[in-house]
Amino acid sequence: MHKLLDISSIKEHLFDGMTIMVGGFMCVGTPEVLIEAIMQSNVQDLTIICNDAGFENRGVGKLIKNNQVSHLIASHIGLNPYAGKQMSAEHMTVTLVPQGTLAEQIRAQGHGLGGILTPTGVGTIVEENKEVLKVNNKRYLLETALHADLAIIEAYQTDQYGNVIYTKTTRNFNPIMAMAADKTIAFSREMVDTLDPECIITPHIFIDYVVKAGL
Amino acid sequence: MHKLLDISSIKEHLFDGMTIMVGGFMCVGTPEVLIEAIMQSNVQDLTIICNDAGFENRGVGKLIKNNQVSHLIASHIGLNPYAGKQMSAEHMTVTLVPQGTLAEQIRAQGHGLGGILTPTGVGTIVEENKEVLKVNNKRYLLETALHADLAIIEAYQTDQYGNVIYTKTTRNFNPIMAMAADKTIAFSREMVDTLDPECIITPHIFIDYVVKAGL
């Protein structure tokens, strides 16, 4: 399978100051193995886009703990008290985004849209510094697309072409992030020959590299 | 299965002047049986939202031929010369929309978005009377959500809850239309007990009624 990547080669795809999208929802569907590799690379000044801050010793929480993250874009950080401390101490900027808006901003990037109009956040501090547009007399916030240099996702099964399926609630942000980054690395629990063409969630054209479990 | 609808009861869901979304792409994935029922109801003054105008005697073309359509919103009408004639004679208004924009406008409605920003159509007549917004110095058209009173779609298999899967390229506009209308009626080729929860495309909550094949 020509997209296979040795875990030790991930550092070739990392650089200081880059933006990385990390799949998963409270670490369910987060590729921990790839997080470990990013920790070991010790790449600095990362902007991380993820649903949440993970836990102190799980998911993107590990990168925060390792002081590699200068900016976190997420919908909540409540389960990682260390992230809150880093934020209060101004060691890390945190941009809090409503979860549905975050999903649409990521999707917009992958789908070539400049942004979307959402009613979520109207009349709250989320509205600050944003354009408010009226459509049919209802107010919407213009939320613009979110881009990343790299997305790391967790696949359940990957076929020989790089097509991906997920399992259960590990799917969450993974498919939309795979489309929104310049490069996508999938950690895959299993490699299979073929997948059902009706059930493939992420087409192979979005998967640049695959790191196999157990390697 | 509590959502089963007798084909003869469709007329209870129809009214003059209503907007109907019709799934399918050049009639592949169009529920012809439901189109026939709408013809028989002789409901008038319809706004039809569909990828295309079908053929003269297939798909939404049949409704156009039967003079039931006063407004067609579609991405092309080239394969139905009668639609072109009706348009030239001003018997039917045709709004031509880029296909990807049409898909996003329909999706936006189902997903509760006021609209989306697309680069498609910038600098063309599609831009006329639309807001142009700049994001990161790139120009986008604001395209607003498209709503319908009813969507009619073609399912391949429907389970006892109303969950739906499609087959091959019959999928096209069907899943996004199912979410964008007040009411959705699915024609289903097959009824099954259960579907794989990983492969369901349209969740049952979007399917109000199911018309079974052969009834």
Next chain:
Amino acid sequence: MDRQEMKTFIAKRVAKELTNGDVVNLGIGLPTLVANYIPDAMTIYLQSENGLIGLGPKPESTNSDPDISNAGGEPVTLKPGGMYFDSALSFGIIRGGHVDVTVLGSLQVDETGSLANWIIPGKMVPGMGGAMDLVTGAKKVIIAMTHTNKGKPKILKKCTLPLTAKYQVDMVITEMGVMTVDNTGIHLVEYNPEFSLEQIQAATDATLLINNPKKMVVN
């Protein structure tokens, strides 16, 4: 009532608001308890914003699958007819108005139906998660919470904390009563007879509109 009894009482009363066939999203904490009081004969489809419809009961601890959790990160199961999807579709369902009822806790609610439940500046900054989308998108927003916080009212004339959303709350259910919100204000439509109407108003900063309230009954 001790705190646990209060929570049970509130959750039971919320359950009575659900209708057969409803798509319901239950927030973390007290709202999650509502699932325990849905009558067996009623079919409710629980949606969880991390990506499923058909949330089932917690698995036996020996049988827990780390790949399936609810939005609180707790292990759950999938009921027959349920399905999985990604975050974009999940919030499409929520924002698009396809959730019939959302039940959330709150720090503050006010008589205009605004609520605040995601941040206490300088103190607690967990983030809004999916709450802003849920209260903006769901057809009916029910706030399920204790009436006061350490004796201080949580139902206010005007929220003082940063808002989660403006004018979105339809109903507030506490251990003291059931309140509905419309553009005339907040109405006490049911009261817990353990409290007098005066006591309830005293525990409330907002002016309760009271017109023949019923007694709040749960089983």
Next chain:
Amino acid sequence: MDRQEMKTFIAKRVAKELTNGDVVNLGIGLPTLVANYIPDAMTIYLQSENGLIGLGPKPESTNSDPDISNAGGEPVTLKPGGMYFDSALSFGIIRGGHVDVTVLGSLQVDETGSLANWIIPGKMVPGMGGAMDLVTGAKKVIIAMTHTNKGKPKILKKCTLPLTAKYQVDMVITEMGVMTVDNTGIHLVEYNPEFSLEQIQAATDATLLINNPKKMVVN
């Protein structure tokens, strides 16, 4: 060359622009022929905007499945590794820049890279279908068409018909030559030696920038 030979010649030359691993969308008509000239050793993933990647050859007529068609409504097959999706994802792929090359026919192209191929007002109003999204989103836009229409130039200084998109065309391939477009104008980079440079310019309304063009070779 007769018209059929011209088409074959153009399609063969377009095929040479493709690179192993490319995701390619071929328009209806002449562009569809390009698929016939992709070398066997090369893997190209054909995307079809009606909802698939991995478009295979036409089925044997005895074996045609009405449920799988290309964007022209013709029966096709799916190659191993291919998959189906809905129109929103299909155009996400297109608009999002995930199609490497799109090949389309056109009524007019101009030296700024604008093109017009969806309407002749008062005469032909088929609609733009997916063409506007394709030329806006694809990384490389190749126009494959005959150089003239009944002797009249189709490569103009400025399009006169309503545009499909502004400034999006990267390359034009006709039976007379291969032209690239950048912000300095339109360059004749290859010419068919059956024609003189003068003949080619005479058949072209736009001013061709010519600097050591190569001979156009197809096999």
